[in-house]
Amino acid sequence: MSRLDVEEERSRLSRAESREIRRRSRRLLGSLVAPVRWRLLGALAVIVMSTIAQVAGPAILAFGIDDGLPEFLAGRPGPVLLIAAAYLGTAVVGALGAAWFTMLAAQANQRMLYDLRRRMYLHAQRLSLEFHESYTSGRIIARQTSDLEAIRELLDGGLNGLVRGVLFMSFTGVALVALDPPSGLVLLGAMVPLVVLVRWFQVRSEVAFRDTRVFSARLIVHFVETMTGIRAVQAFRTEARGAQRFAEHVEGYRAATSRSIMLFGVLDPGLKLIGNLSVVAVLLIGALRVVDGGLEVGALLAVVLYTRRFFDPTAQMAGFYNAYQSASAALEKISGVLAQDLSVPDPTSPVGLAVPRGAVDFRAVRFAYRDDRVVLPEFDLRIPAGQTIALVGSTGAGKSTLAKLLARFYDPSTGRIELDGVDLRKLHPKDLRRAIVMVTQEAYLFSGTVGENIALGKPGATQEEIEAAARAVGAHEFILELPDGYATDVNKRGGRVSAGQRQLISFARAFLADPAVLILDEATASLDIPSERLVQRGLETLLADRTAIIIAHRLSTVAIAHRVLVMEHGRIVEDGPPAELIGGTGRFAKLHAAWRDSLV
Amino acid sequence: MTATTTPAEPAPRAGGTLRTLARLLPFLRPALPWLVLGMIATLGASAAALGIPLVLQALVDGALSTGDSGQILPAVLVVLGLGVVEAGLIAARRLLTIGPSTRTESAIRTAFYRKLQDLPVAFHDRWQSGQLLSRVVGDIGLIRRWLAFGVLYLIVNVLTILGGFAVLLAWNWILGLAFLLCSIPMWIYGFRFEKTYHVIARRAQDQQGDLATAVEESVHGIRVLKAFGRGAHSLDNFSRQAKELFGTELAKARADGTIWFMLLFIPDVAFAVCLVTGVALAAGGLLTVGELVAFFATATVLRGPVESIGFLLSMTLDTRSATERLFEIFDAENPVADPAEPKRIDDPRGRLEFRGARFRYQDAPAGTRDLLDGIDLVLEPGETLALVGLTGSGKTTLTALVPRLYDVTGGEVLLDGVDLRDLPRSDLRRHVGMAFEEATLFSDTVRANVLLGRPDLDDDPAEAERVLRESLDIAQAAFVDDLPLGVDTLIGEEGLSLSGGQRQRLALARAIAARPSVLVLDDPLSALDVDTEARVEEGLRRVLSTTTALVVAHRPSTVALADRVALLERGRITALGPHSELLATSAHYRHVISSLDDEREVSA
Incomplete structure (x- = not known):
């Protein structure tokens, strides 16, 4: 087997190897992003705007209750209507922005996928027969199908989730601090366990996701081989043994998938717990200050809502991490194939031969x-x-x-x-x-x-x-x-x-x-x-x-x-x-x- | 080449989403209790989340309005309890569903594989393996994610939303009703969305299958593409297909974007309306400030589930088309099935008889002749019959009838007087050994490949070794001893690649090792050089003296192995007899088999 297949079959790599592989796939990612960077930046601008609008919502609501209600009681309905209109305005901007972002991001993402598909296809065509024979057709097919699929899933759902999530969290955080600094401190404290938890997950899941890709490739290789050789399979009654072997691959894949899902079983509720504890802390501090008269009821509402909403995207971001891990494992392998030198390279300064004679x-x-x-x-x-x-x-x-x-x-x-x-x-x-x-x-x-x-x-x-x-x-x-x-x-x-x-x-x-x-x-x-x-x-x-x-x-x-x-x-x-x-x-x-x- | 299409176009929307998904139930049965428990846990988590605003309301109206700080701590403790319970139940959902959902996925996957192995060759002729691959990887994986996550949250979120609305209505029916009414357009849109999105999702999945097929062909046909320098040309075709998918994905994104807009905007409108209404109500003394606060807190908790409905709905629709695509395979009828009341041949002698055997492809256009047009032929036990005919005369089809890779479409084929269709397929295929012109080897050792048809030798290593050696010897496959690990060398797709002649000899050794009572050889020596061919024939003679054999022959040298020769012409047998007799009496036979005849005879 070539160096590349050996590298792919292992899920634990040395530090230097890992670093090199990561560098390789980052370079690939960079080259994919470059042609669509303006579109991506546009999408980013739109989503920033949309998120600000969405985050402003609770603050406007709080304003409505704290300031609008007394005015209304005083017989002046104008401010409440004005506040409601402002709220509607943020809603339009928020929703339109989200829709527009979805389309812009899809255009950029699909363009990158299209680009990567073509690159893989072309490179696979240019690689020498020697490479194809040792790397095997099943693997090269897996690179171009299931691995690309993993990247598609990331770009399709995960990345949107991340961008929305990060923006949402940072703006919510800013809004919270602006509204009530003590609550901001609580949030800052919550970041410590949050980072520890995410870091733990990151380390563990890297291995788990690489495992998953290795097993899924084996499964594909076996499947393709059976289907292309179906005549011999049936003529020699190997169905039972084939099914048994396939079941082993399926079980290997299942076990690997379970291990990675299990990690989410810790991450997901962990994030939720941190979020809920923060809400409790903010509520306790806030309620005491309301009693002391240091905080308005409406403001307490806004602060609690913000804290709760701050942690909302964490689940989404865990989803992103799921997609990200399998996509980056896939990207590592794809970049490995793309980095494979052509053992039959094209000439740097080719000589033409318009009318060959054939000597x-x-x-x-x-x-x-x-x-x-x-x-x-x-x-x-x-x-x-x-x-x-x-x-x-x-x-x-x-x-x-x-x-x-x-x-x-x-x-x-x-x-x-x-x-x-x-x-x-x-x-x-x-x-x-x-x-x-x-x-x-x-x-x-x-x-x-x-x-x-x-x-x-x-x-x-x-x-x-x-x-x-x-x-x-x-x-x-x-x-x-x-x-x-x-x-x-x-x-x-x-x-x-x-x-x-x-x-x-x-x-x-x-x-x-x-x-x-x-x-x-x-x-x-x-x-x-x-x-x-x-x-x-x-x-x-x-x-x-x-x-x-x-x-x-x-x-x-x-x-x-x-x-x-x-x-x-x-x-x-x-x-x-x-x-x-x-x-x-x-x-x-x-x-x-x-x-x-x-x-x- | 041109864009490929799936054999089955998207089915008309006869079944409906629920009925389609319900077809997964047989696979789900063992997992169902766990999934239901998982759902209950999720529901509990949602209830806990909804409980928090209730406490908040009590706090605002109680302690905060009275200034009684003593009530604050218990309320906060309740919120703490609810928060911990919520997190715990979320963990419980994961733990409860991991095993069952992944095991269901595995069960579907292995069942799918078994079904495909069972389906006849005619089925595989029609289906590109890329389409099958995209089903076994993508579609089945999607079903698992939907089971462990999608369907749970869809049900739980709908219930949460209903419960939330109930709470809102209970607090203040005017406010609750306003919120509900404002949300109605969203539901209407959601259902309309289902219709359009399903079609796009299915199209995208099929186009992905086509792309996978294109990728597979480009990899399997790499030698041709390289030899003609057509990499760039095929890239154009591939790009066109990828571009089509690109377009479909954008259409999907437009649909996604629209539903996002609805899901974000409509609840906000409802919020604004409720703000004005709520303030008015509070001003009128019909609502406490605490209730107003709690109302918005509850409505905020509901936003998450409301927003997720769109995503969950599209995931459900994707899963529906994935299920449809799977059941296109599961529902495929197997015309080459095992008999209901199987007969057995205990002591096979190997008498093979074709009685008026006809064959045509199911989808052959009307008006064309049958590929095999009434074959009557008897091979007595131990006899070797060579099958000779022009390319396309039906030789390979005739041989494929014997192990029932295809079934006759008229007449019958009998082994020792028993219709092949009355024998269990595994029995029949134990009696019949086969070597194909295109030798298929599997990713395994030489030993395993040769002894493929002899699982009975698994427990008898000494005998296995003897059979292996003998078969390799007859097939002149001594080259295996020069391989790095001898007969334990890994060959095939994942191992060492062998030359065409080497592969053919191993395939022949495999057919011999199977010790069949009927041996079917489809031009098994075409890739051998003259020397090797002569030696293989020498060895084969020994085997053929005791085995009934049907041998497709292109060369006089192969014909020489046979007792009699049958000449096949356009699906019929037009001459039958010993080689020398046919040479003397049949001009067509001379034309087909003799390369020494001169040009005048060629044109005859």
Whole structure:
């Protein structure tokens, strides 16, 4: 496993690690906030205004009772009406502000989420296959789904709660102190246990929430694996064991969730208790002063109401903390993926290659996987433009690695690979992908129509171009037989296609892309013989002007190759025109004889 | 690609929120008493909170107006008591509901998973796993939060509000009525809100599911996207979908904003009206100052619950659509179910018979031919039959009928004379072993993957080791010994990744290890090189001499394993016999299987 997955699997990290991770996710957060900062500031201004208006309410009420009532008794209803109108005014400002803030904040938050979604998606696309293989698809999916969901929850509900809460508490506090300083002192005293309690919670919950994310990721990985492998699950009756294992993950997740909820079970009532005790203290002191004549009854009402309201948002803020903890755990992981260096980085000053000819040069290429397994020890190969190469050799000889290096799925450990004299690492990614296309045995179809799947080879291709490509590989006939022809949705209504048909579609895709260098890695393996024959004929016309590397176990392809390379343990052991090698006594002659025997 | 849609569109509002949520009851039963206790605790806490203003009123009208400081302390002590009780009861609610609510969540989650595992492959063909994933994570989590918090507070707050109003009315019916009347528009709006918000919430959830699907496809199809350099292109599509969600979320925020406005503004209007009325009443001597103070104190306590109604209501509606989405799966009928009166085959011989077997997808458009158009075929015990045909002729579908991954839509398939549909699925699948063209390995050790079909060997390590070795040997999978931990190496999604040929050999070893009486192999050697293929075939011959086998073949070399060959053409068997005979008599067979025929025959 890579360093990143190890880091993610642990919920207890060293101090330095934690600090670095927090710094990393703060940086990410900062970069997300930057584009929407004005909108956020606007939202903040609106909510400040709205909160002031809301906080002013009780004071105006108190004023109404203490000053309005005597005036009213004296037969002057004017002041009371005026006070009521003022109260209504604060109500309008308060309510309108709250509504406006909700919308402004949503705009900013959704923009940030949209931004983060895109960034994650793009970065996941750019990370190397090596990363994907070790990090696993389940995890990378979890990062982009459940982790983003956690952040959405924070922004959606939690953050609004925090802003409202903090403002509400500070303004209420200020209003209270202004109205009655002794009560303010009580509040100040209450802050001590409040801070202690929140701090305790903070420390404990950090671990608890990280746990929750770890368990939820495991659950997702298992779930996705079962659903994508459902045929094998059912055919081998593994439902019971799968369910048992899933239940274990679910229980792990449940236990972790319970632990974190438990912390709230202490925090929530703790905050309430502190709040209520403060009310008692304020009431006691206030009531004694009313008896002494030091305080008006209306003012006592306002002071008690303020104290009570001061602690109202604490529950909301605990809710925020809930969302915040899981979101920041999620953000830590997302930032980890985003901080992952591209092991196949884009060039800093890319070299363009407008009209590639297709000359390929492997120069002293050495390749070893991360675990130091050497696949290509020292490799030199020169392929002139337009040459068709057949690459043969037993499983594990390094054929696919060579293909992946040429397609720049990996970079060589040492040495370099050149296309038309340009190092692949310096080539503009667009030009590289335009020039070199690889088709593998795994023909993946995306949701959408058959036509769209072919058009993936050349975005914006016309229907004619798509059909021409399908004809060239012999896919046209079967596509026409599908319920909606090229418009058949591959997920729906009879659009299910067999493995061989998928392979033909992915061929058409490659043909449409029209690259200067075409790599076929076992691409014909799942085709039946007539389809392979069709493809073969298409291949001859298609390969006429381009460089091609064909890896195939079936040697039928060899006939159209100019040159055959036999690989063993990462080295080329035979190299020559097919006719010459077949006529000889080497390894290829033997392979070829065996293959011919297998045909009848 | 294009925006994906959920198979099931939002259901029409036939059920109503309550009836939909009531469907959760079966899962809730064990938790219900605890949740009710939790609710009682919450209600108690609310009552305590409401009690505080009452004491305040007594204090203002009593001690403060008379100046009797001796009454202050007892009153304050009562407030203290109420405050402590409130906090205690809030703690009690948490403690009472943590276990039951999370256990309910777990129960729903495991039941959901079981249901999905049980549903036939045809179901999974239709549903994208992103939609399933968003249900198992998001929707079920929401239900738990609603149970532990949402529904409790919704009920308790409504009761608190009712109780509060009762207190207000009791104090002074004019003032109480004024407050009540002013609040009415809020309730009306709240109910209207339900209608619009539900639709938006459901749309947002579905769009999130679509996004999850897009993410999954981009990860699983990463090799294709990379090979064609289409990362940016697919990002555009993804962005478009994300933008749609963005729009929906903003619509949701507008709805949220409006309800916030109503919830804040309307009570304030009521307050202002009550202030004027209250002062007038007090001036008229119909109300004491203490009562006026207590009135506002009570009304203030009520504001919290009133404000929370909007949030709780939308949470409830979200939960309703989450429940709907779950029950779309729970309600899915399973046409490939276990028989009511199962038959058993105690001593399977492995005679497999297709009798007029037909198959078409449930949702196939009318007017198209059946995928399998009346298959009559008998495999005698021990016989190996190769299935040959063009891509799309129905070979894979035919093999999938044998372990009942799909059921016939006409005719029948019999094992030892028993209709497959009369056998319990687990029995049938024990008799039938399968290797797919696309070898699926699970995140587990090599050993566990190979012995997947043999849970009976769990208690017999020696025999398990022997079967493992033998199967690996036949499938030419000795490469596993070169893996870091040999057969205990973790492979699959979370472990070491293997090449296509290696995966195929392990899948084959798995099918062999299962020791089935019928072995179904769907082109199991396609990714092997010629040398390895020849060696695997050598080993397979031994197994096949005693096992009934149905083998999909694309190559003459695979056909050579079979006693007879069936040629499948557009869902029908058009030729049946030994390889040499078909080569001599069937032009179509030569076309399909022989790569040595010349161009003239190809066009025939």
